[in-house]
Amino acid sequence: MYRINVRDHFMIAHSFRGETFGPAQALHGATYVTDATFFREDLDADGVVVDIARATEVLRRILGRYNLTNLDGLAEFEGVNTTTEYLARHIADALASAIHAGDLGETARSLDRLRVTLHESHVASAAYERPLHA
Amino acid sequence: MYRINVRDHFMIAHSFRGETFGPAQALHGATYVTDATFFREDLDADGVVVDIARATEVLRRILGRYNLTNLDGLAEFEGVNTTTEYLARHIADALASAIHAGDLGETARSLDRLRVTLHESHVASAAYERPLHA
Amino acid sequence: MYRINVRDHFMIAHSFRGETFGPAQALHGATYVTDATFFREDLDADGVVVDIARATEVLRRILGRYNLTNLDGLAEFEGVNTTTEYLARHIADALASAIHAGDLGETARSLDRLRVTLHESHVASAAYERPLHA
Amino acid sequence: MYRINVRDHFMIAHSFRGETFGPAQALHGATYVTDATFFREDLDADGVVVDIARATEVLRRILGRYNLTNLDGLAEFEGVNTTTEYLARHIADALASAIHAGDLGETARSLDRLRVTLHESHVASAAYERPLHA
Amino acid sequence: MYRINVRDHFMIAHSFRGETFGPAQALHGATYVTDATFFREDLDADGVVVDIARATEVLRRILGRYNLTNLDGLAEFEGVNTTTEYLARHIADALASAIHAGDLGETARSLDRLRVTLHESHVASAAYERPLHA
Amino acid sequence: MYRINVRDHFMIAHSFRGETFGPAQALHGATYVTDATFFREDLDADGVVVDIARATEVLRRILGRYNLTNLDGLAEFEGVNTTTEYLARHIADALASAIHAGDLGETARSLDRLRVTLHESHVASAAYERPLHA
Numbered sequence: 001m002y003r004i005n006v007r008d009h010f011m012i013a014h015s016f017r018g019e020t021f022g023p024a025q026a027l028h029g030a031t032y033v034t035d036a037t038f039f040r041e042d043l044d045a046d047g048v049v050v051d052i053a054r055a056t057e058v059l060r061r062i063l064g065r066y067n068l069t070n071l072d073g074l075a076e077f078e079g080v081n082t083t084t085e086y087l088a089r090h091i092a093d094a095l096a097s098a099i100h101a102g103d104l105g106e107t108a109r110s111l112d113r114l115r116v117t118l119h120e121s122h123v124a125s126a127a128y129e130r131p132l133h134a
Numbered sequence: 135m136y137r138i139n140v141r142d143h144f145m146i147a148h149s150f151r152g153e154t155f156g157p158a159q160a161l162h163g164a165t166y167v168t169d170a171t172f173f174r175e176d177l178d179a180d181g182v183v184v185d186i187a188r189a190t191e192v193l194r195r196i197l198g199r200y201n202l203t204n205l206d207g208l209a210e211f212e213g214v215n216t217t218t219e220y221l222a223r224h225i226a227d228a229l230a231s232a233i234h235a236g237d238l239g240e241t242a243r244s245l246d247r248l249r250v251t252l253h254e255s256h257v258a259s260a261a262y263e264r265p266l267h268a
Numbered sequence: 269m270y271r272i273n274v275r276d277h278f279m280i281a282h283s284f285r286g287e288t289f290g291p292a293q294a295l296h297g298a299t300y301v302t303d304a305t306f307f308r309e310d311l312d313a314d315g316v317v318v319d320i321a322r323a324t325e326v327l328r329r330i331l332g333r334y335n336l337t338n339l340d341g342l343a344e345f346e347g348v349n350t351t352t353e354y355l356a357r358h359i360a361d362a363l364a365s366a367i368h369a370g371d372l373g374e375t376a377r378s379l380d381r382l383r384v385t386l387h388e389s390h391v392a393s394a395a396y397e398r399p400l401h402a
Numbered sequence: 403m404y405r406i407n408v409r410d411h412f413m414i415a416h417s418f419r420g421e422t423f424g425p426a427q428a429l430h431g432a433t434y435v436t437d438a439t440f441f442r443e444d445l446d447a448d449g450v451v452v453d454i455a456r457a458t459e460v461l462r463r464i465l466g467r468y469n470l471t472n473l474d475g476l477a478e479f480e481g482v483n484t485t486t487e488y489l490a491r492h493i494a495d496a497l498a499s500a501i502h503a504g505d506l507g508e509t510a511r512s513l514d515r516l517r518v519t520l521h522e523s524h525v526a527s528a529a530y531e532r533p534l535h536a
Numbered sequence: 537m538y539r540i541n542v543r544d545h546f547m548i549a550h551s552f553r554g555e556t557f558g559p560a561q562a563l564h565g566a567t568y569v570t571d572a573t574f575f576r577e578d579l580d581a582d583g584v585v586v587d588i589a590r591a592t593e594v595l596r597r598i599l600g601r602y603n604l605t606n607l608d609g610l611a612e613f614e615g616v617n618t619t620t621e622y623l624a625r626h627i628a629d630a631l632a633s634a635i636h637a638g639d640l641g642e643t644a645r646s647l648d649r650l651r652v653t654l655h656e657s658h659v660a661s662a663a664y665e666r667p668l669h670a
Numbered sequence: 671m672y673r674i675n676v677r678d679h680f681m682i683a684h685s686f687r688g689e690t691f692g693p694a695q696a697l698h699g700a701t702y703v704t705d706a707t708f709f710r711e712d713l714d715a716d717g718v719v720v721d722i723a724r725a726t727e728v729l730r731r732i733l734g735r736y737n738l739t740n741l742d743g744l745a746e747f748e749g750v751n752t753t754t755e756y757l758a759r760h761i762a763d764a765l766a767s768a769i770h771a772g773d774l775g776e777t778a779r780s781l782d783r784l785r786v787t788l789h790e791s792h793v794a795s796a797a798y799e800r801p802l803h804a
Binding site (some may be wrong): 273305311319 | 690692723792794796798
């Protein structure tokens with residue numbers, strides 16, 4: 001199995017609801033250094049998993065929706081706790097949609113699965129990994 | 135599949151028995167920068183894999199048993215080579231016991247598996263990954 | 269010249285005023301991975317620059333004032349842009365006060381200077397370095 | 403499942419053929435910081451996955467074939483695009499041959515699988531993972 | 537003294553002349569992960585050393601001149617060994633020119649000095665630091 | 671001013687005397703990831719600060735004196751606390767002697783100063799910087 005990984009970041013404000021979050025119930029924020037990892041069984045005709053420049057562009061576009069925002073004010077996150085885990089899945093699903101829409105090129109449609117990892121500090125991260133086909 | 139990772143470290147002395155260890159048969163030591171990774175299929179009701187603060191605390195407590203000790207003098211390691219691989223499993227098993235005992239919270243009992251990685255330098259590490267249920 | 273460095277982090281929300289900040293004028297946030305570096309000409313009687321455990325504790329206490337807050341709502345930052353550079357100095361000055369107050373031990377009073385570096389992502393950081401004596 | 407990881411690097415020139423590579427069709431180069439990860443179900447009699455010193459030596463020897471060369475001029479790469487993904491597999495296959503030849507020791511023959519990751523920068527990497535037995 | 541640091545990278549081919557370079561006399565290549573560090577005594581009216589987004593853009597533009605090229609074929613490097621040290625200075629001087637030309641904004645003209653660090657691997661780097669005013 | 675940096679590591683056991691060291695008075699150990707940084711005003715005739723391969727070799731030789739030992743048992747450390755700061759200076763002085771002895775080549779004698787940084791974990795390090803000429 002092959003994989004490639006590209007990295008970017010986004011910076012947001014948010015808050016959590018629920019006593020288990022303790023002081024993180026207050027409005028605070030985070031830089032999420034984000035790794036997007038794409039897996040496939042065989043390389044495409046160009047000898048790549050997916051074009052690294054194109055994957056970087058698509059990741060930047062998706063993170064750009066949230067970069068420099070307060071997630072608490074975005075309609076798509078209404079009523080949810082935007083935990084690092086939740087955001088990892090949210091971004092993974094957005095990348096999957098981009099792949100299915102052909103944004104990473106025709107051959108990217110045969111990618112096997114992808115993983116999104118959000119590093120919230122030098123000592124903590126969360127990730128979500130999913131298949132790209134049922 | 136979701137995962138979260140928390141990082142801490144511990145500093146120990148030890149020595150190895152067996153010719154294959156060459157100069158590492160002498161008493162020496164290591165800093166082990168330790169990653170504990172927790173996996174689960176679905177998020178709990180709070181939208182997390184496991185509480186990062188609580189996971190950090192439990193990891194610190196477990197590493198604290200060994201931090202600033204000479205492993206050669208601890209009864210639990212009598213007769214074994216405390217290689218990086220061996221220690222990764224030992225700490226993974228201790229974390230699994232803590233999870234089963236409820237130390238990471240009730241919902242942590244439904245975690246799927248965990249991995250412990252010990253970085254012994256900038257160029258070498260070892261890890262052990264195990265399921266949490268038979 | 270000797271130095272020691274200890275690392276911790278804090279996570280905040282804030283916004284900037286001024287057209288030069290473009291989209292960063294909106295409420296957003298950051299994780300600041302923070303390095304505190306202490307310099308001195310000679311070691312103290314124990315053979316250290318300053319006790320690493322104590323330096324870590326004092327840094328954690330200072331960062332704890334801001335961790336999980338919205339800086340826009342704190343009186344001490346009223347009317348200022350809490351840029352990474354500004355915060356680096358603010359924390360450096362707080363550390364200098366702690367040193368002069370004896371919080372890092374008596375011998376820490378003879379430290380020469382200190383630097384605080386805030387890493388806002390894997391690709392950007394800011395720092396402030398200052399002497400500890402006029 | 404246990405694993406160990408060792409890291410080294412090599413520095414090469416190369417170029418790519420095909421319009422999809424855009425400006426990378428020109429002769430350029432890369433430093434590949436290389437992680438070799440070895441997996442096995444159980445530890446050997448010495449309590450290790452494979453000897454870290456020996457794994458480091460074998461990895462250095464394999465990377466040494468390519469270090470400080472122009473890959474475009476090597477017969478083994480004639481007619482192929484030496485993408486990061488392709489090279490990850492090429493090195494993984496060379497390591498697998500070394501394992502089967504006994505270069506990592508007799509017990510290394512029972513390793514389960516291996517992964518080779520090539521980091522081409524601080525923001526991009528590729529990897530190939532394969533079993534060691536049919 | 538304040539400073540900010542921004543990071544980017546470029547990938548090149550080159551070769552060295554002179555017996556002291558041994559095997560590096562052959563055509564090979566490198567990824568240079570590049571840190572540009574800007575120093576100034578006081579913050580500007582916006583509370584920054586220099587705008588991080590603008591510094592990142594200018595650095596990218598300068599590295600873009602060399603990215604994905606063979607340095608041996610560029611007129612500006614004719615007759616010189618493009619060692620990591622030499623390139624660090626070359627890029628630092630190009631950044632200084634950009635600052636003096638106003639590319640980083642009017643207030644950037646009062647920057648004090650700058651440093652450029654090129655990381656050629658996880659174990660080696662070179663840097664050049666220079667004042668910005670005579 | 672130019673500089674180059676090379677990195678290696680060593681793994682030791684030791685203990686400290688003095689109540690201020692608390693639990694570190696017990697025998698324990700550390701991995702020291704070690705950066706040696708060499709500074710000079712102008713490049714030599716080959717266009718380098720000092721040969722990176724040669725600097726790496728000399729650093730490895732010096733660290734090799736201590737790697738895989740118990741520092742408490744070495745005559746040269748009798749009666750001293752081998753703190754990270756102390757070791758940073760010890761290794762810096764050994765490197766300075768090697769430079770003066772010509773081990774890094776004739777032109778290395780005109781190096782200006784050097785710094786040795788010992789990273790004892792992902793969150794703590796110590797360094798010593800010294801001139802090479804009176």
